[in-house]
Amino acid sequence: MIQAAAFHFVLLTSEGKGTLIKLVYFSRKDSSLESVGNGVQVEEVGLVTSSKKYPILDGKLHFAKFQTSKINECLDFIESKLLHGSCCSHQEISDKKQLLIKATGGGAYKYADLFREKFGIRLDKEDEMDSLVAGANFLLKLRICAVPREAFTYMEGQKDFVQIDASDLFPYLLVSIGSGVSMIKVDGDGKFELVSGTSLGGGTLLGMGMLLTNCQSFDEFLELSHKGDNRNIDMLVRDIYGVTGYSKLGLSATTIASSFGKVSFDNKELKDYKKEDLARSLLRMISNNVAQIAYMNAGHGQLKRIIFGGFFTRGHEYIMETISDGVQYWSKGKAKAMFLRHEGFLGALGAFKSYEKHGLGSLMGHHLTEQSPVASPR
Amino acid sequence: MIQAAAFHFVLLTSEGKGTLIKLVYFSRKDSSLESVGNGVQVEEVGLVTSSKKYPILDGKLHFAKFQTSKINECLDFIESKLLHGSCCSHQEISDKKQLLIKATGGGAYKYADLFREKFGIRLDKEDEMDSLVAGANFLLKLRICAVPREAFTYMEGQKDFVQIDASDLFPYLLVSIGSGVSMIKVDGDGKFELVSGTSLGGGTLLGMGMLLTNCQSFDEFLELSHKGDNRNIDMLVRDIYGVTGYSKLGLSATTIASSFGKVSFDNKELKDYKKEDLARSLLRMISNNVAQIAYMNAGHGQLKRIIFGGFFTRGHEYIMETISDGVQYWSKGKAKAMFLRHEGFLGALGAFKSYEKHGLGSLMGHHLTEQSPVASPR
Numbered sequence: 122m123i124q125a126a127a128f129h130f131v132l133l134t135s136e137g138k139g140t141l142i143k144l145v146y147f148s149r150k151d152s153s154l155e156s157v158g159n160g161v162q163v164e165e166v167g168l169v170t171s172s173k174k175y176p177i178l179d180g181k182l183h184f185a186k187f188q189t190s191k192i193n194e195c196l197d198f199i200e201s202k203l204l205h206g207s208c209c210s211h212q213e214i215s216d217k218k219q220l221l222i223k224a225t226g227g228g229a230y231k232y233a234d235l236f237r238e239k240f241g242i243r244l245d246k247e248d249e250m251d252s253l254v255a256g257a258n259f260l261l262k263l264r265i266c267a268v269p270r271e272a273f274t275y276m277e278g279q280k281d282f283v284q285i286d287a288s289d290l291f292p293y294l295l296v297s298i299g300s301g302v303s304m305i306k307v308d309g310d311g312k313f314e315l316v317s318g319t320s321l322g323g324g325t326l327l328g329m330g331m332l333l334t335n336c337q338s339f340d341e342f343l344e345l346s347h348k349g350d351n352r353n354i355d356m357l358v359r360d361i362y363g364v365t366g367y368s369k370l371g372l373s374a375t376t377i378a379s380s381f382g383k384v385s386f387d388n389k390e391l392k393d394y395k396k397e398d399l400a401r402s403l404l405r406m407i408s409n410n411v412a413q414i415a416y417m418n419a420g421h422g423q424l425k426r427i428i429f430g431g432f433f434t435r436g437h438e439y440i441m442e443t444i445s446d447g448v449q450y451w452s453k454g455k456a457k458a459m460f461l462r463h464e465g466f467l468g469a470l471g472a473f474k475s476y477e478k479h480g481l482g483s484l485m486g487h488h489l490t491e492q493s494p495v496a497s498p499r
Numbered sequence: 500m501i502q503a504a505a506f507h508f509v510l511l512t513s514e515g516k517g518t519l520i521k522l523v524y525f526s527r528k529d530s531s532l533e534s535v536g537n538g539v540q541v542e543e544v545g546l547v548t549s550s551k552k553y554p555i556l557d558g559k560l561h562f563a564k565f566q567t568s569k570i571n572e573c574l575d576f577i578e579s580k581l582l583h584g585s586c587c588s589h590q591e592i593s594d595k596k597q598l599l600i601k602a603t604g605g606g607a608y609k610y611a612d613l614f615r616e617k618f619g620i621r622l623d624k625e626d627e628m629d630s631l632v633a634g635a636n637f638l639l640k641l642r643i644c645a646v647p648r649e650a651f652t653y654m655e656g657q658k659d660f661v662q663i664d665a666s667d668l669f670p671y672l673l674v675s676i677g678s679g680v681s682m683i684k685v686d687g688d689g690k691f692e693l694v695s696g697t698s699l700g701g702g703t704l705l706g707m708g709m710l711l712t713n714c715q716s717f718d719e720f721l722e723l724s725h726k727g728d729n730r731n732i733d734m735l736v737r738d739i740y741g742v743t744g745y746s747k748l749g750l751s752a753t754t755i756a757s758s759f760g761k762v763s764f765d766n767k768e769l770k771d772y773k774k775e776d777l778a779r780s781l782l783r784m785i786s787n788n789v790a791q792i793a794y795m796n797a798g799h800g801q802l803k804r805i806i807f808g809g810f811f812t813r814g815h816e817y818i819m820e821t822i823s824d825g826v827q828y829w830s831k832g833k834a835k836a837m838f839l840r841h842e843g844f845l846g847a848l849g850a851f852k853s854y855e856k857h858g859l860g861s862l863m864g865h866h867l868t869e870q871s872p873v874a875s876p877r
Contacts, residue, residue, distance in 0.1 A: 227740070300739075300760040300763065301734070301756040301760065315749070317795075319791065320733070320755040320756060323763075324758070324759060324762075324763045325757060325758045325760065327763035328732075328758075332768075332772075332777075333711075335768070354706075362605070377679075378679040378702075379679040379698055379702030380698040380700075380706075382698075382706055385702045385705035390710075391710045406703070410697065413697065413792065414792065417792070
């Protein structure tokens, strides 16, 4: 039985064609709810309260996602789980208006009618950025007993989990790399500001990547980039000042002076370049640029942490690696990029958190323990 | 007769193939030196001191440029002008070591032997960035009597000259857009720091522009961009949040959310897009990005002025316009991008200024008057 649930509709295209539905739901410890149902892969995170004040927390958080092109799967899944939940009586369920689920993102509007008509589920809309921040704060404050398992750094192929003291969390910068990039300074629970952003984001990487390499997907683009050498495309400092660089100004010989700069002097056409090299150069260009603007917006180190997330970052190791390299470069090694394991569910988690307003108890006022995660989320 | 002269060798390619030689020289008022000689176009700026203490300033500054592929033209020109100059006696000229010309840029090393062997001219090397800054300070402090004619803003096709009070000049940010971009905070004469930069510069614009549009030159690329519509390529805020934008966060509907973002969702190939649209999108992407990083490096308005220059900016109206738009956007209308008319000669002017160290008098210690400029430099 589902105790509480929330949706995040992540719009990926202007027409909503590629929208993902992120679902977070909570079940009691004694629930018979199966982790996996109807062929849908569900990740679960066991939560145990350190106090007995909020028994609702003796249970599990579940994470699932669906493509809106297969929205029926989502609706079937919800029906199989939610409509037998204990949060509503059968009488309440038959009264369609009683069932209310927190939702955020553009699809909370787009699919409102469908959910109401098919299941009598009313989508209670939460602001998307409010939800992202609330979700991030929730994850970052998760007190882990034994091993940290949420926030991590990624350098040289190595993922290192980091324990963050909740009392030392704020302020931090949340960088969400979707098609574009939003940079949000978070000062506390419910206290945040969209301080900056850049239009050079994931959409740029994939859009340009498709034009330059004819790749058909983001994964294909990333695979290409991993095999490439950007030095055949970019102009390095050594190409201008020689192998000693311009040491007086602190520019090493291998620093990229001009992305795609070599191309501007070659008398060559697109077909003359290796796709792998073009992909690598483009990836470094966008990642470095996001890292630079993020580091500057973090006040050149005044904010303690920069957390990167969003659809184009999560789970993609090459992206995490180049972003980490970028932050390393621009901060002269003083700062490290951080990532969140469940970052793909920030919006849904934040919407879920907003049940607190409805008296479903505080999830944040005390310590949580994570138990035996099933798999790394994508 | 040439009183003093200086070179700036502007390296445009890693092999030095496209290097430009910028020449600045000074002649006395009573000199018979012609403005135009040997088919070389020379711009001149008349200077009159407001005191009689430095008679050297009663004369003209001349600006000329040569491609190193035609270096013989440069050498002939120098021979025709310089070797009859009054700075050296015939005896001194015959003693090859006596003739010393200030020079900066990579070619000051590369062409040192050629100049010495052919003319007995010794190139006295000055640091390139020192020279750029000294040249900028020189131009910005030029006291204009009647009409300001050096620094200007460029908005909506309109060039507006700006009078800057020399006592209110520092600090400012000098942004040099070459193949890459250097950002220099200038605190005074000889006081500056390379604070930042970006690898997304002119080389990126031209390199990517060539790959995406098959254009053969920068001018061709800019012409294409002027006819294009980036809204067919970029994803705007309205494509995500609808025509009302995301007003809560201050994002208008027409803000670019993701450069090339639309491409990432189209099932189209490069040939299916209009070259003009691709060029326009690329130009806006790079210009906005340089403007954003510059504005941030100017401490979000703490530095009074941001001066943009460099090979990819100068004289190119579309570039100046998009950079101005970018600064306008990121500063929310508080800051304006500025440009310099003689900016193409900063390095040479700065090297020229370094004659002061050799007792050729201060050019900066008093007021100069500009008279009847011949033409706008490119």
